[in-house]
Amino acid sequence: MSGHLALILHAHLPFVRHPEHEHFLEEDHLDLLIDLALRERKRNRNQPELAELSEFYFELFSASRRFFVDEWKGDLLAAFRQLRDAGALEIIGCAATHGLLPLIQQQSPAAARAQLLIGRDAHVDLFQADPTGLWLPECAYAPGLDTILQEANIRWFVLDAHGLLFGNPQPQRAIYAPCYTRAGPAAFARDRDSSRQVWSAEEGYPGDPAYREFYRDVGFDLPLEHLGPIARGVRKFSGVKYHRITGRKGEKQFYDRAAAEKAADAHATHFVEQRRAQLGQLAAVDVDPILVVPFDAELFGHWWFEGPRFLELFIRKAAFDQREFRLTTPSEYLAMHPTQQTIEPGASTWGDKGHLEVWIDKNSSWIYPHLHAAAQRMTNVANTQKNDSSELNDRVLKQLARELLLAQASDWAFLMRTGTAREYASKRTIDHLARFNKLHDQFAAGQLNEKFLADCEWRDNLFPNLNWRYYCSGGL
Structure with missing residues (x-):
């Protein structure tokens, strides 16, 4: 066996909670889907x-409901913990609200530190163990972040390929082995060949004509009155889709599940063979090479309906049908190969063009002066209040931190750029900053409105055990 492959799935959603609306993220979603499927079964008989x-x-x-409601009582984290405890996967951490750390760090190192340490603490609360690895939001790195990662006891993280390739000094093994940063944590690099075969709009597997078409949905094809309560009078994707991709133009043919299964099997076989060939060309590397293959988890099942089946088939074929590489985790690889080069990785992201343009453009640049000002105010108030342990003081500082963290989520700038939910993303940023500033000003003036504080706590109630002292200039 000459190589290793680490498959990494990153999943995050922005914190979306609107208790002021009767229907937003409905707890009866699966029941409504089953109701729609019954309507469709009758219509299409x-x-x-x-x-x-x-x-x-x-x-x-129906099977999804049985799994989620009956088997796991709505607690999917327990299912992941069980898989982790069985040795089937490694669960890694992330920053608290997926804030873009280089941009935060540039103006407020304490706020970047808080993003990482609060995220680390939340991971411990949920999984009863410290994360060994960490997903840097958007794979965004800048010099100095390794020091905070070391403080959080993180042993490894993932960069895009150029983050390692443009390191100083250049990595001797290119992207096929990790490098330690000067502060200690190891940086693994994304393998672009593997990613391109899945992500590419032109040559990626998800564009195969046999696969299910994402954009044809009964939520737009059928009369609203037929859709029932899942629509609530609004056109939206329902998840019931009857067509396959077919081609770029022309009429879409009906989805053929057998043909889609055949395509998934063929693509899984191809992916295995391509990785075998790729690793076979790396014989000159003086340690067993590793391919690190990270993806957004939403690709599998959401955008690419057959994606989970592709993953299952790939994992089975990699485990049983070949011997040229083995599936591993970065932690396991480091344990097997602890001696690696030390470099300073280059500033980088996995966004378009490899830098920060996706999150700083004409649509979103206006948010950053306000975010930086709020972060500085947070550090100032944390410094002045760090020795006050009163309950009310703790409530205010926790809520200030929550509002800042929520405003810092990278999702808002991304949505402003894509235009898919620009108005909502702008409103979320404005609302969190407005609540932060109002609460801060009331507290600083000694005129706290406890009713307003309680309303903020009701709306934005994440991280119940948040440690706001991470925002202090000199640490705790």
């Missing part, structure tokens, strides 16, 4: 192709 697909969706949604 005389159309064989659609009847078969309607039955498929009914069984899929």
Whole structure:
């Protein structure tokens, strides 16, 4: 066996909680999907192709409900903990609200530190163990972050390829082995060849004509009155889709599950063979090379419906059908190969063009002066209040930190750029900053409105055990 492959799935969602609305993220979502599938099963009973697909969706949604509600009582984290304890996967950490750390660090090192340490603490609360690895939001790195990662006891993280390749000195093994940073944590680099075969719009697997078409959905194809309560009078994606990609133009053909399964199997085989060939060309590397293959988890199942099946087939084929490489985790690889080069990685992200343009453009640049000012105010108030342990003081400082963390989420700038939810993203940024500044000014003036504080706590109630003293200039 001459190589290793680490598959990493990164999943995060911005904190979306709107208790002021009766319907936002409904707790009855699976029940509503089952209701829609039953309506479709009745509507399509005389159309064989659609009847078969309607039955498929009914069984899929019903099985999902049994798994989520009956088997795991709505606690998917317990399922992940069980897999971790069985040695099937490694669970890694992330920054608290997926804030773009280089931008935060540039103006407020204490706020970048708080993002990482609060995220680390939340991981411990949820999984009863410290994370060994950490997902840097957007793989965004800048010199100095390694010091904070070391403080959080993080042993490794992931960069895009150029973050390692443009390091100083240059890595002797390119991207096929990790490098230690000067502060200690190791940096692994994303393998671009592997990523391109999955992500690329032109050559990636998800564009195969046999796969399910994401954009054709009964939520837009059928009369609103037929959709029932899942629509609530608004056009939106329902998850019931009857067509395959077919081609870039022309009419879409009905989805053929057998053809999609065949394509997933062929693509999994191809992916294994490509990784075998790739690793076979790295014989000159003086340690067993590793391919690090990170993806956004939402690709699998959401955008690419057959993605989870592709992953299952790939993992099975890699484990049983070949011997040229083995599946591993970065932690396991470091334990096997602890001696590595030390470099200073280059500033980088995995965004378009490899830098920060995705999150700083004409649509989003206006937010950063306000975010930086709020971060500085947070550090100042933490410094002045760090020796006050009163309950009310603690509530105020915790809520100030929550509002700042939520405003810093990288999702808002990303959505402003793409335009998919620009108004909502702008409103979220403005609302969190407004609540932060109002609460801060009341507290600083000695005129705290406890009703307003309670309202903020009701709306934005994440991180119940948050340690606001991480924002202090000199640490705790």
